[in-house]
Amino acid sequence: MLHNVFRYDVPASLVVFLVALPLSIGIAVASGAPVVAGLIAAIVGGIVCAVVGGSPLQVSGPAAGLTVVVAELVAQFGWKATCAITAAAGVLQILLGLSRIARAALAIAPIVVHAMLAGIGITIALQQIHVLLGGGPRSSAWANLTALPGEIATPQWSEVLIGGIVIAIMLLWRFVPAGIRVVPAALVAIVVATAASYSPGLTTDRIVLDESVIDAIGLPSMPQGSWSSIAMAVLTVALIASVESLLSASAVDKMHDGERTDFNRELVGQGTANVSSGLLGGLPITGVIVRSTANVSAGAKTRASAALHGVWLLLFSVFLVNVVEMIPNAALAGLLIVIGVQLVKLAHIDLARRTGELIIYGVTLLAVVFLNLLEGVLIGLVLAIAIAAWRIVRVSIVAEDLTSRIGAGGPPRWHVAITGSCSFLALPRLTAALATIPPGAETSIDLNVDYLDHAALDTLDEWIRQRRANGDEVTVTETGTARMEFAHARPPRRDTEGRRVISALRQILPPQFAGGVGRFSTGLAPLLRGDANGAAAEHDPHTMLLTCADARILPNLITDSAPGELLNVRNVGNLVGGDLSVESALSYSVERLSVSTIAICGHSGCDAMHDLMHGDATGSVGRWLELGAESLAAFRDYDPVAKAAAEAGFTGADQLSVVNVAVQVRAVQRHPLVAEHLAQGTVTVVGLFLDLATARLYLVGADEITEIDQRGTGVAEVREVVR
Template identity: 50%
Template sequence: MTTSLPRPAQHAPPRRRDAVRADVLASLVVFLVAVPLSLGIALASGAPLMAGLIAAVVGGVVVGLLGGSPLQVSGPAAGLTVVVAELVTRFGWQATCLITVGAGLLQIAFGYARIARYSQAIPPGVVHGMLAGIGITIALSQAHVVVGGSPPTGAMAALTELPAQVAELRPGAVLIGAATIALLLLWPRLPHRVRVLPGALVAVIAATALAVALPDVPRVDLPGNLLEAITLPTLLPDLPWLGIGAGMLTIALIASVESLLSAVAVDRMQQTGPRTDPDRELIGQGAANTISGLLGGLPVTGVIVRSATNVKSGARTRASAVLHGVWVAVFGIVLVGVVELIPLAALAGLLVVVGLQLVKPEQIRAARSHGELVVYLGTVAGVLALNLLAGVAIGLVLAGLVMLRRAVRARVRVVEPDGAAPWRVVVEGTLSFLSVPALSRTLATVPAGEPVRVELVVDYLDHAAFDHLDAWTARQRATGADVVVTEPGARRRGDRPRHGYGTWSQWQMAPGQEVDHTPHAPLLAGVAAYHADAAELIRPTLEKLAHGQAPKGLLLCCADSRVQPNLITRSGPGDLFTVQNVGNLVAGTSMRAALHYAREILRVPLIAVCGHSGCGAMRGLLDGARQPGDPLGDWLASGAPSLEALRGGHPVGRAALAAGYSEVDALAMVNVAQQLAALREHGVDAALVGLFFDIPTARVLVLDEDAQEFRRPD
């Protein structure tokens, strides 16, 4: 019988009323986050404050309707603050609006040209370093406002002028700014039930209330409401168009990359629902920037803070982003008097925290672990010392140099013999002509006439390196030495499977090879191949595990020879504490002992039970092959509840049979569900997962306990 994968379950769409209610509530929460951030970003950009609200309205409504990421929320972003501030200083606000329009048109062209995928080629170290540099610049400049001064342009100027500003600080501004920063830092640490409102909103409201007692504190000054702030573009004939064009391209590239990165993060946050269409997202962002620039607003990007708030607040559709824009518009038209009560130091304190949050320790650790810390730090230094474009250019150059270094670097080492073993020369990395001098020096340390094993653990071997190695091998053999050159992990005998994925018979038998029929021959040959191809590669990992284990979970699976736990979970040494028995049953003293050891000693957080197709134990249960006194029959008696559950119409069994699985496989799936229930009856409080290995298709399915059926993990 042909075994097929289960058909995806058809979910009924949520009731419209529930979706509308969820979107309205989420939009209100995002609106409360967006207002103070939009005002603060406009302040830091040197733009009219209402330009931030205009961008928030346009980003919410236009991108919400046209964008390719349904749950992403767009608006003015901190990542563009430094660029916009520089453009305003160089060209003025009217020209900056024109640049925003041009950037939007470029983004629309990017979307129609379908080049969004190329943004993924920008190294993370450059992107994260750029954002960190922007964040530090924002924090330094807004620190001047916190102490009662005016923000200078550029990070270095902000840093050098800060001591003089501190010497002339205004106590009222300092008090409000410090209170805002303290509340923003404290808010995430409070109990969840206390954090009903967003921290940014609470901090600004508290600072505004505090400012009532401090009448000399500078406050937001608005020329009118949102409608009055709309300024249509005017003809600007005398402009340095080369600089204007560079500004358009800069805004378009940064806004596109930031929007796409935010969209990817939103996709990861939501478990279900449509994925982002990156080209459509660029078209939506471009349309928003074009309209925002025409109306006198800031540039727009997808913003991860608002988007994450949207997802966490339970938004269902793009209506939430659109409604958030509507609420901002109502606020900017009707409640302008409320905005003018806000002290500038409160917005500055908010931006100091937002800027510092762009410097993420986990991104620094990731850059270090991937060998790209120099790229990250170089980008940050370039943004701070020069400007954003120069910092990105420096980061890209450093990323290229790092890649070049990796491409030409080979690690060559000699392992001296221990006893009768031969000398070993291990070559790792990329072996090109640039590595020949190091290879030559290392090979020269091997005495003439000594047997040598050369292990090429390389991903590339060019002609020059091969020629040098071949010549040295010939000279060494001429001295009477035995020289063996191996490539661990490489394919052998044409297109035969690799050792890790093929059976003994597949990779040990060559055409015309004489077969050794002794029972232990295949096993010993496998052990020998392990020593030849894998032992040295895995030794560093095992050295770290030599003094103890800390597995991530316990895996109970069948003892069937076709079920390879490490293979189907892609786990390595130390990952899983594995128990295998006939039928993967939670029964017997051995299993109880394993459970006790895993939970009480190893403290594993996860227990998984894995059944499989064509299981002999399940077939024996169905056939009733249980004779009194028969050890196998006595053991299978523990699986009787699973058989009863199948015959009683267990929903997992019904779903399996409806999907075309055989009765044996349906029983195996029901058995997994029953063993998970047995674990719960034993009082196991770890996370539990049910798996099913479908041997003919080589697929591993995961039990969805809510739907009571097995599904592919993707």
């Protein structure tokens, strides 16, 4: 055990120490607190959280996420009172941890947390740009924005140069060789900028330490003001510090395979650290993802690494504290600008766009920047809850007239698709959709819902009863997890069993595959069990279908076949000759199952045909595609069906795909087993081609192809071939 500490944790702790040192000082400056307060918080956070906390590899300390809050508290209550608020927030964190509700903090919408951090980052960057230009930050983001043009017009070039050096090194460090990159970019940037600041002709302001770390230690003073404002301050620090720490711990758990976080213990540890830091005169503490990532990446194995990083900070703060006063303010400004900008992550914005949460992200960010952090987070949470509630109760109801598609003759035909969560809130839309269906129409209702209450069921039942009483045909298909038969028997509920099954399957199967298997087990399987034509139906296929193995081809879907009706055979390129699986399937189909049809189905965008045409395939695939030599020759000789395919608009490999279907049809027809049944008229061989881009299906003949469309064109030709 001790050997592993020296081998892994000691080197990792030194790396984290070098990362934490400049960041702790910079965060203190950005918070408007004494510089030594950042060092005290880093020392306490490293040692106390490592010893008491529940996350083995998370590193805690002062975090950028609380700079705006601390700056407001310092301005409102003063520094010593802010320390008391920090200690009180720590007590609240300990109580929350002991009450074992730590995981509740993870229920806060991550998009709100991402936007909160981005808003804090923008606020920090707006403040520090003024310092970089030689001025001072304003009291609000709007004031910083409006004053920025004046600062840009009259910059202090020495400050700009020093800050620019830091920014350049921070941004370009990822391009240096990996061996050099083990040294933290922030440390290199501060050291280089500090050295450059002593160049002749440069004048710059430097950090001023009013007292040493030892002298700074002292008890806080009670805040002066209304109890409500003090309580709100304590609650704000406690909640933000808790959420940020627990989310960071959760992220750190995903970075390693060791011991997992005990979230309640971690919250107790964070609270203990904040009580200690507040009483000693330090900044509020949270789990810090930047330091934690450095810790894991450096190879840390136990919590000893985080504790040792605190020890190194303590030794530095006692014996080398004068080094801090050499650092220019502009260098820290450049560091904080980069940190602030890095809090705005493009990946989070893209995730918000893809998941439909961009409005939540944008509103939260703007509210945090231009109002304040607490109001911004509350606004974001309310908006997130409202959108989530809307998504939960939303239902899609589409009533569509199919009469024109089917053609003239017979009564009107309508299709009603109800998808989502169908409750009393959907009744206005449901009744309006049903009212559009004219009397005398044949109606099919597809009920694909995960939630159905008795009010919605009563409306549907009443409408169906009235229509059937008037002699109209109404059919209902239930494909969702909520069933009409249970709407009056029990309270409406979602498919929690299905989620449990999927969760269990994900422990042993890949996530997407597990999801599909789980949805089948809890959704479709119950329907099949109660259906005489379901999975247990008699195995009596009327057709053997040979298709390409392409994942986009769904044989039972394109042929609208129920279980037991279709014998599926699949291989790369839907090729016939030389494959024992096809040979055995043909024998099984015509001799034992007595199928009446053998169909060969090719498709557009076929990789096999592309490789066959260009000779790109190698290895076993290349040897397999040698079976397509006859198809390639027919294509190059411009076989009549190739001409027909060209006239239909198909080119290149798609044209070869059509030719390949015709050639494989001929190969099956020549097969001794099939030829005998063809002569007797008991088997028919047909060719099909599916254009994936348009979802159009074509009948492939010896010298022509015919589209089978919604108007029925091609159906007569199919029947003629089958007959």
